[in-house]
Amino acid sequence: MGRLQYLLTPRDVAVIRSVREWRFLTTRQICTLHFSEHASDNSAIRACNRVLNRLRGHRLLHRLERPVGGVGGGSASYVWAVDAAGDRLLRADPDSGFTKRSRTYRPTPLFLEHTLAIADVRVRVEALQRAGRLEIVQVSPEPVNWRPYSWAGRASTLKPDLYLAVWQHDDEWHRYIEVDRGTESLQVLVDKKARAYEEYVATGIDLSHLGVVPQVLWLVPDQRRADRFRAELDRRKDLTGRL
DNA sequence: TGCTGGGTTATCCCAGTCGT
DNA sequence: ACGACTGGGATAACCCAGCA
Secondary structure, eight states: OHHHHHHOOHHHHHHHHHHHHHSOEEHHHHHHHHOTTSSSHHHHHHHHHHHHHHHHHTTSEEEOOOOOOOSSSSOOOOEEEEOHHHHHHHHHOGGGOOOSOOOOOOOOHHHHHHHHHHHHHHHHHHHHHHTTSOEEEEEEETTTTOEEEEETTEEEEEOOSEEEEEEETTEEEEEEEEEOOSOSOHHHIIIIIIHHHHHHHHTTHHHHHTSSOOEEEEEOSSHHHHHHHHHHHHHOTTOOOOO
8 A cells, every 4th residue: 555655646645535435426525625736627627537537446436336227317426435545544543433344235225326326415505615605614414413312311323414513694604404315215214314404503512612503404305205204394393393 | 219409428549738 | 868748639439318
């Protein structure tokens, strides 16, 4: 690994770190995050592909089988994960924060879609920052953003999909983000997830640590799902729904 | 159902630039 | 001079929508 380190540019390492941090990223997402300085989108995507294939050649990154389907026509982007050498590289750096070994595995399509959707939120926020619309203060994926807490004498862990703090319009916004792909039943969503948020906020942990109580942002596929989610939330008399 | 056009993305190839 | 990187044209591969 020692020699390989000297063959890598800071951008190479940043790409590997990003992929490890978000578990899976598409070529397009990596391009938006790390190849924004090119003259055109075409140049950026070409440069991105070259770098990704070079990293794949060193077994730093692993490319998943080409996913069939996709939105809006065209072949879907490749999906990337960290390969064995990339994982060793990150763990060799004590400052990277990655200490546990990450094994390459074949994710289920549902898990992959959900993970990529979360990463997509992060990429879109990055694009908004570049456009000068906001300033990212903190963005934390799982498991960094997990919040252990104790409720009614039982130990639990709040597991948001994403934690986001941004500076916008002279105000700092804190949000827990839940990305719903419409695949889980609304009852489960409300009874497990929404209830967990209410319990966690009631402990007052965030208020004492952050000085604020972040709201929960639920991202749903369409308006119909949003309406049904709201109705399901309103049916629970013990949930305030103000989060 | 099969064909066609249009849109998107990946890849190949060549030329130019830059650092060593 | 050489290798690595970058930019851009051309083209292949793939999917979707519309139409007969």
